[in-house]
Amino acid sequence: MKQERDQTHLLEMYRLMRLARSLDERMWQLNRQGKAPFVISCQGHEAAQVGAALALRAGHDWVVPYYRDLGVVLTMGMTPREVMLALMAKAEDPNSGGRQMPAHYSHRKLNIVSHSSPTGTQVPHAVGIGLAAQMRGDDIVVWTAYGEGTSSQGDVHEAMNLAGVMKLPVIFFCENNGYAISVPQRKQMGVENVADRAAGYGFPGVVVDGTNVLEVHEATMAAVERARRGDGPTLIEAKCVRLTAHSSDDNDRTYRTAEDLKAMKAQDPVVKFETYLTSEGILDDATKTKILNEIKEAVNDATKYAEAAPLPDPATVKRYVFAE
Amino acid sequence: MAELNLLEAINQAIDEAMAADERVYIIGEDVGYRGGVFRVTDGLINKYGEKRVIDSPLAESIIVGSSIGAALYGMRPIAEMQFADFIFPAFNQILSEAARMRYRSNNEWNVPMVIRAPYGGGIHGALYHSQSIEAFFTHIPGLKVVAPSTPYDAKALLLASIADPDPVLFLEHKKCYRLIKGYVPDAPYTVRIGEADVVREGDDISVIAYGLMRHYAVEAAETLASEGISVEVVDLRTLTPLDKTTVLNSVKKTGKALIVYEDNEFCGYGAEIAALIAQEAFEYLDGPVQRLGGLDIPAMPYSAPLENEFMPTPQKIADRLRDLAAF
Ligand SMILES: Cc1ncc(C[n+]2csc(CCOP(=O)(O)OP(=O)(O)O)c2C)c(N)n1
Numbered sequence: 001m002k003q004e005r006d007q008t009h010l011l012e013m014y015r016l017m018r019l020a021r022s023l024d025e026r027m028w029q030l031n032r033q034g035k036a037p038f039v040i041s042c043q044g045h046e047a048a049q050v051g052a053a054l055a056l057r058a059g060h061d062w063v064v065p066y067y068r069d070l071g072v073v074l075t076m077g078m079t080p081r082e083v084m085l086a087l088m089a090k091a092e093d094p095n096s097g098g099r100q101m102p103a104h105y106s107h108r109k110l111n112i113v114s115h116s117s118p119t120g121t122q123v124p125h126a127v128g129i130g131l132a133a134q135m136r137g138d139d140i141v142v143w144t145a146y147g148e149g150t151s152s153q154g155d156v157h158e159a160m161n162l163a164g165v166m167k168l169p170v171i172f173f174c175e176n177n178g179y180a181i182s183v184p185q186r187k188q189m190g191v192e193n194v195a196d197r198a199a200g201y202g203f204p205g206v207v208v209d210g211t212n213v214l215e216v217h218e219a220t221m222a223a224v225e226r227a228r229r230g231d232g233p234t235l236i237e238a239k240c241v242r243l244t245a246h247s248s249d250d251n252d253r254t255y256r257t258a259e260d261l262k263a264m265k266a267q268d269p270v271v272k273f274e275t276y277l278t279s280e281g282i283l284d285d286a287t288k289t290k291i292l293n294e295i296k297e298a299v300n301d302a303t304k305y306a307e308a309a310p311l312p313d314p315a316t317v318k319r320y321v322f323a324e
Numbered sequence: 325m326a327e328l329n330l331l332e333a334i335n336q337a338i339d340e341a342m343a344a345d346e347r348v349y350i351i352g353e354d355v356g357y358r359g360g361v362f363r364v365t366d367g368l369i370n371k372y373g374e375k376r377v378i379d380s381p382l383a384e385s386i387i388v389g390s391s392i393g394a395a396l397y398g399m400r401p402i403a404e405m406q407f408a409d410f411i412f413p414a415f416n417q418i419l420s421e422a423a424r425m426r427y428r429s430n431n432e433w434n435v436p437m438v439i440r441a442p443y444g445g446g447i448h449g450a451l452y453h454s455q456s457i458e459a460f461f462t463h464i465p466g467l468k469v470v471a472p473s474t475p476y477d478a479k480a481l482l483l484a485s486i487a488d489p490d491p492v493l494f495l496e497h498k499k500c501y502r503l504i505k506g507y508v509p510d511a512p513y514t515v516r517i518g519e520a521d522v523v524r525e526g527d528d529i530s531v532i533a534y535g536l537m538r539h540y541a542v543e544a545a546e547t548l549a550s551e552g553i554s555v556e557v558v559d560l561r562t563l564t565p566l567d568k569t570t571v572l573n574s575v576k577k578t579g580k581a582l583i584v585y586e587d588n589e590f591c592g593y594g595a596e597i598a599a600l601i602a603q604e605a606f607e608y609l610d611g612p613v614q615r616l617g618g619l620d621i622p623a624m625p626y627s628a629p630l631e632n633e634f635m636p637t638p639q640k641i642a643d644r645l646r647d648l649a650a651f
């Protein structure tokens with residue numbers, strides 16, 4: 001029984017990672033076809049995102065993500081249709097009704113908090129949510145994410161400091177892909193690991209292989225338990241790879257060599273997990289085909305649905321500056 | 325009815341809000357046992373405990389940023405900036421986050437939060453403890469800016485700000501804290517955000533002011549009354565959303581307008597009022613719309629004669645009114 005449960009869990013991990021990858025790839029196709037002006041990718045971060053998000057209680061815990069976190073929002077319950085509605089800036093998009101750029105996730109019913117474009121501003125919000133939950137005695141955990149470049153922002157440090165002082169139930173999740181657009185980590189910080197900084201704020205910092213979904217999941221489970229016990233925050237640094245350019249407006253060949261990219265591709269988290277599941281006999285050909293077919297159908301459905309959905313009415317442009 | 329100063333009225337409003345609503349809490353530097361450096365939160369920690377009166381680390385962006393998060397979770401935070409001059413580390417959180425949350429989420433999220441900020445000069449606070457900051461913040465759609473000048477208005481407007489479903493920047497003039505006293509009813513009463521007040525009626529000139537300048541304008545108006553010039557004084561009380569009707573009605577009646585504010589004059593808040601009058605009351609005007617603001621130097625210097633030179637004073641206001649009356 002337990003083994004069966006574990007297998008179901010592992011296959012769910014795989015499905016979510018594959019779904020994130022497939023949706024992401026479709027977005028790039030739509031971008032190339034001129035149907036989506038902007039794409040920013042989760043590719044290379046899927047293991048980190050799905051591994052972390054599956055450690056949370058969907059609909060109960062709170063998530064304060066950043067623009068790469070497609071794998072996170074899908075795991076928390078956002079549907080492919082909702083993702084595609086945002087990509088195409090349609091009225092029905094639950095993230096922002098087409099007001100924000102794609103990948104600026106928000107879904108109130110799923111406790112996914114709206115974030116913006118200035119990097120790092122979301123991290124204090126996560127801490128405030130943790131503070132409010134602590135005040136109320138709610139047993140929620142707040143999970144927030146950002147890149148290693150963003151870890152240089154003052155807001156991230158101010159947030160970790162308050163969380164450390166007040167022992168707030170917050171998980172700081174740094175998805176370190178080695179680059180902030182073109183700037184490599186060595187120009188970003190004087191430490192080897194972002195996680196080393198947690199010591200300066202009085203809580204544990206953990207480094208995990210962000211291309212290994214099981215390792216990320218285990219580390220996040222531990223952080224979740226710690227937070228729920230009332231022992232305070234954890235900083236998890238997931239070492240990821242960024243398999244695409246920063247965004248559809250970037251050309252990473254101006255700062256990354258073909259060899260660099262090849263080395264990163266060898267770390268592709270989706271391929272790695274697939275290989276692992278196959279070699280363990282958990283994923284056979286029939287199961288894999290079934291999962292991939294279902295995903296393809298979901299992505300096709302989402303694309304069609306979003307393409308047909310109406311754009312926002314210009315008459316709504318002045319709405320919701322304040323409560324109405 | 326009790327006679328309170330501005331500071332006591334604000335303290336009373338916070339106290340009442342905290343007693344009435346568990347969701348209301350205070351966060352800021354030294355707001356706990358010290359009761360704030362101006363003593364606005366005096367006694368509240370003893371009443372409500374450390375959980376609801378939070379001495380924060382010395383970092384303004386997290387004071388505001390964490391308050392945004394808590395507001396999203398359903399709390400009603402009151403974030404105190406120790407001095408308005410030190411709000412700028414939190415500017416990004418206010419501009420990019422608090423003020424845009426509702427709009428950018430298409431009405432899914434909102435930030436019911438109050439940021440209290442003691443501002444203004446004339447207290448020997450020099451460049452970094454005297455500033456008026458409203459021009460930066462009234463430019464931001466999605467943020468309300470309230471600047472009461474009397475204990476009566478302050479108490480009611482703070483309660484209204486706490487109850488408001490959107491973020492409010494609540495400006496408290498430091499010189500008014502203890503200087504300005506007034507009667508505050510014991511029974512509940514309301515002053516709505518977005519309503520100006522004609523605090524002195526007159527026929528010849530309208531002065532539009534707020535904060536300490538409202539009191540200076542009344543002083544100047546009294547001086548001019550003895551010279552046979554009748555001055556109307558409008559206290560805006562709320563800067564955004566602006567009560568255009570009250571401003572325009574006053575100017576349409578008097579035909580002349582002087583806008584007085586303490587901030588640097590250039591691109592200051594008064595420029596918007598001048599533009600409003602020029603655009604919407606042009607045919608009623610008997611003279612040029614005038615502004616009197618602080619000097620356009622980086623900020624208010626410390627030494628008394630220099631500080632006095634910076635500030636609009638009742639005399640400077642009276643002089644400008646005489647000129648305008650003679651026009
Ligand atoms: C305050 C601010 N400065 C600059 C930018 C432009 N910008 C967007 S993403 C980015 C790099 C972020 O890198 P990192 O935090 O490592 O995240 P990654 O994209 O690598 O996941 C920059 C410079 C911004 N959005 N906000």
Ligand SMILES: [Mg+2]
Pocket residue numbers: 147148149175176177178179180181
């Ligand atoms: Mg990065």
